[in-house]
Amino acid sequence: LKHLSGGFSNVVGFSSAGTHIGIKSTDKDFAVLFSDTVCTTAAVYTSNQIQGAPLLLTKQHLANNNAQAIVVNSGIANVATGEQGVKNAAQTAELLAAELNIKVDDVIVASTGVIGPQLPMEKIAAGITGIKAQLGTNEDFAEAIWTTDTRKKEICVSAHGFTIAGCAKGSGMISPNMATMLSFIATDAAIAEQELSEVLQACVGTSFNMMSVDMDTSTSDMVVVMANGRVPAETQQFREVLEYVCQELAKMVARDGEGATKLIVSEARGAYSQADARKVARSIVTSNLVKTAIYGNDPNWGRLIMALGNSGAEKIDQAAIQIWINQNLIVDAGAAAPDYDSEKLSAILAANEVVTITIDLHQGTENATAYGCDMSEEYVKINAEYTT
Amino acid sequence: LKHLSGGFSNVVGFSSAGTHIGIKSTDKDFAVLFSDTVCTTAAVYTSNQIQGAPLLLTKQHLANNNAQAIVVNSGIANVATGEQGVKNAAQTAELLAAELNIKVDDVIVASTGVIGPQLPMEKIAAGITGIKAQLGTNEDFAEAIWTTDTRKKEICVSAHGFTIAGCAKGSGMISPNMATMLSFIATDAAIAEQELSEVLQACVGTSFNMMSVDMDTSTSDMVVVMANGRVPAETQQFREVLEYVCQELAKMVARDGEGATKLIVSEARGAYSQADARKVARSIVTSNLVKTAIYGNDPNWGRLIMALGNSGAEKIDQAAIQIWINQNLIVDAGAAAPDYDSEKLSAILAANEVVTITIDLHQGTENATAYGCDMSEEYVKINAEYTT
Numbered sequence: 039l040k041h042l043s044g045g046f047s048n049v050v051g052f053s054s055a056g057t058h059i060g061i062k063s064t065d066k067d068f069a070v071l072f073s074d075t076v077c078t079t080a081a082v083y084t085s086n087q088i089q090g091a092p093l094l095l096t097k098q099h100l101a102n103n104n105a106q107a108i109v110v111n112s113g114i115a116n117v118a119t120g121e122q123g124v125k126n127a128a129q130t131a132e133l134l135a136a137e138l139n140i141k142v143d144d145v146i147v148a149s150t151g152v153i154g155p156q157l158p159m160e161k162i163a164a165g166i167t168g169i170k171a172q173l174g175t176n177e178d179f180a181e182a183i184w185t186t187d188t189r190k191k192e193i194c195v196s197a198h199g200f201t202i203a204g205c206a207k208g209s210g211m212i213s214p215n216m217a218t219m220l221s222f223i224a225t226d227a228a229i230a231e232q233e234l235s236e237v238l239q240a241c242v243g244t245s246f247n248m249m250s251v252d253m254d255t256s257t258s259d260m261v262v263v264m265a266n267g268r269v270p271a272e273t274q275q276f277r278e279v280l281e282y283v284c285q286e287l288a289k290m291v292a293r294d295g296e297g298a299t300k301l302i303v304s305e306a307r308g309a310y311s312q313a314d315a316r317k318v319a320r321s322i323v324t325s326n327l328v329k330t331a332i333y334g335n336d337p338n339w340g341r342l343i344m345a346l347g348n349s350g351a352e353k354i355d356q357a358a359i360q361i362w363i364n365q366n367l368i369v370d371a372g373a374a375a376p377d378y379d380s381e382k383l384s385a386i387l388a389a390n391e392v393v394t395i396t397i398d399l400h401q402g403t404e405n406a407t408a409y410g411c412d413m414s415e416e417y418v419k420i421n422a423e424y425t426t
Numbered sequence: 427l428k429h430l431s432g433g434f435s436n437v438v439g440f441s442s443a444g445t446h447i448g449i450k451s452t453d454k455d456f457a458v459l460f461s462d463t464v465c466t467t468a469a470v471y472t473s474n475q476i477q478g479a480p481l482l483l484t485k486q487h488l489a490n491n492n493a494q495a496i497v498v499n500s501g502i503a504n505v506a507t508g509e510q511g512v513k514n515a516a517q518t519a520e521l522l523a524a525e526l527n528i529k530v531d532d533v534i535v536a537s538t539g540v541i542g543p544q545l546p547m548e549k550i551a552a553g554i555t556g557i558k559a560q561l562g563t564n565e566d567f568a569e570a571i572w573t574t575d576t577r578k579k580e581i582c583v584s585a586h587g588f589t590i591a592g593c594a595k596g597s598g599m600i601s602p603n604m605a606t607m608l609s610f611i612a613t614d615a616a617i618a619e620q621e622l623s624e625v626l627q628a629c630v631g632t633s634f635n636m637m638s639v640d641m642d643t644s645t646s647d648m649v650v651v652m653a654n655g656r657v658p659a660e661t662q663q664f665r666e667v668l669e670y671v672c673q674e675l676a677k678m679v680a681r682d683g684e685g686a687t688k689l690i691v692s693e694a695r696g697a698y699s700q701a702d703a704r705k706v707a708r709s710i711v712t713s714n715l716v717k718t719a720i721y722g723n724d725p726n727w728g729r730l731i732m733a734l735g736n737s738g739a740e741k742i743d744q745a746a747i748q749i750w751i752n753q754n755l756i757v758d759a760g761a762a763a764p765d766y767d768s769e770k771l772s773a774i775l776a777a778n779e780v781v782t783i784t785i786d787l788h789q790g791t792e793n794a795t796a797y798g799c800d801m802s803e804e805y806v807k808i809n810a811e812y813t814t
Binding site: 085087088089115117119152153154172284300311326327330331333334336338339340341343344346347348350356357369370371372373374376413414415417418419420422423 | 473474475477484505506507508541542553568580626647714715718721725726727728729731732735736737739742744745757759760761762801802803804805806807809811
């Protein structure tokens with residue numbers, strides 16, 4: 039596995055651009071990814087019952103598992119916008135298809151930002167005019183899809199002859215329940231439709247669906263992978279690399295959670311079932327009380343016990359539980375470990391930007407890992423001031 | 427229905443005391459409620475799979491639905507304390523039974539505070555010695571059970587000839603899933619065991635179980651009602667008054683949520699089923715993004731749409747949704763109401779300590795109400811600094 043710097047431009051046949059079209063006051067807010075051939079494409083969508091107009095349109099366009107371009111705006115989510123919102127999403131696809139000379143239903147449309155307002159279609163139209171000439175001139179796609187993000191979430195790896203490049207946006211409304219943010223992935227690997235879809239589902243299950251910033255699953259989010267098929271690929275090898283890409287992106291999204299100062303990696307081991315392992319791992323990264331304790335460099339293992347007790351896992355025996363923070367045993371047999379030293383642990387937490395919490399339930403052999411972040415005053419500040 | 431000032435002393439046959447025994451540095455941390463006769467008693471316990479030693483002991487002692495005293499300490503939860511914790515809870519009951527000259531299994535034991543440390547049994551023993559003489563000399567029970575609480579949560583009402591007095595502690599680790607804090611209720615009403623238990627379950631279902639501060643269900647919490655049977659009571663009338671008491675206490679707990687500046691009352695109407703109504707009402711008060719928006723006086727209805735879309739309710743039709751904030755229509759037919767004025771709404775939010783969010787799903791006739799609070803930077807501060 040080899041890491042490459044940069045993004046989509048590493049994958050032969052793809053080009054992209056990110057630009058500012060005036061939806062946001064100054065930041066980049068418009069991005070296009072283009073493939074010079076029609077790609078086998080799979081997607082996973084939000085589980086929120088309220089879904090944005092762009093997402094509904096994209097589902098229609100991907101009914102045939104083909105796509106050739108992705109257009110994304112940030113700043114306005116085009117959610118809860120009624121018939122006009124549906125028309126605006128469709129018009130965006132039509133304008134881009136005309137600009138790029140491709141089929142309308144090969145365009146994927148995504149929007150992220152404030153719920154409610156209509157898209158400024160004159161700005162969208164002006165932004166699309168001439169975008170073809172900008173493709174490949176910059177690597178700003180990953181930044182142009184930001185809302186409250188502060189770090190670029192981009193990865194590109196090559197292995198077994200094929201290359202996978204992906205990026206994501208995150209920050210808020212991030213919770214583990216299907217495709218909980220925007221992520222766009224391009225590859226030159228040749229993977230059949232059915233397999234691409236199955237592999238993406240599986241990889242999302244161990245990455246984005248195991249990540250939480252705030253338990254609030256957005257109405258707009260999706261993960262898309264486009265495969266142009268230039269390089270023969272063995273499905274299992276492709277799956278392993280795609281899983282790695284998705285997990286790394288999920289970690290980047292969690293680390294850049296709104297107001298976050300630390301990445302939390304929660305490992306559940308020895309669970310009775312895979313469902314139990316996933317519930318316990320997630321329970322740690324979704325607890326406000328755990329998240330605030332980690333922010334305070336407080337090895338408050340009582341909150342870890344509380345959180346896993348709330349996980350809904352089928353088999354938990356308090357007397358069997360062991361917990362480590364960054365490889366230091368802090369809970370043994372369900373109570374404080376004999377040599378537990380809260381001051382030492384607090385110093386370890388303060389010194390590390392990545393906090394790994396490992397829980398062994400001793401109820402079986404199933405394992406799962408979840409990704410999250412701490413919660414700071416800044417999280418509240420960002421979200422108390424977001425639209426006003 | 428008549429409100430009485432004061433607490434348990436209004437109910438003939440009950441006396442109580444709250445005092446400082448040195449578990450906390452200066453605040454009151456020890457409370458006893460005593461009935462001069464054995465009471466029919468019912469309780470509801472936390473749904474957390476990890477449960478504290480006091481709770482396990484209380485379950486045993488209440489197997490016969492009888493109790494005569496409640497002893498509570500704050501500061502240390504006696505959870506995840508192994509065999510020693512179990513012994514300490516039992517010893518607390520024994521010491522109090524001896525002091526009050528009652529049966530050990532008529533003593534209810536509750537603890538709240540930090541998870542992990544052992545109770546200081548010498549302080550507990552010293553505190554119990556002579557407590558009998560203090561009973562009835564003060565009304566500090568409701569304050570002595572505080573952890574991070576800042577307001578006394580106490581209510582006493584009389585109706586139909588009987589009296590119900592209750593208090594609660596809350597503040598953190600509060601989430602709707604069975605008995606999510608400590609609440610102790612005393613009445614002189616005569617209610618049979620089975621009925622008392624059923625009525626309490628029902629009342630908790632529409633009060634404490636519909637309240638959330640932070641989705642983190644504690645390991646220690648319980649609601650107990652003791653009825654000494656002096657006054658004949660009709661069950662349905664008793665149920666109505668007890669429900670009122672529980673709902674008022676739930677509102678007080680929510681309003682005093684850690685760092686809270688506002689009470690949020692979330693009313694779901696027109697739901698397809700009672701389950702849907704409860705899910706939708708709860709989804710509003712459990713969303714961090716809704717809570718932070720309310721804190722910021724931001725009528726961010728997009729987050730309300732997002733939250734109810736995540737509720738898990740069976741029947742939601744976005745195009746039918748109406749939402750009001752404090753009786754002002756803000757969402758109609760699933761989009762911004764025609765005369766929605768965010769500045770006016772923001773001023774209304776700023777001017778009101780109680781924010782009522784009313785959602786009509788137009789899918790049926792079922793209604794439910796949930797109680798919560800906003801989320802401020804102070805919530806993070808309190809929980810980042812709680813033990814360190």
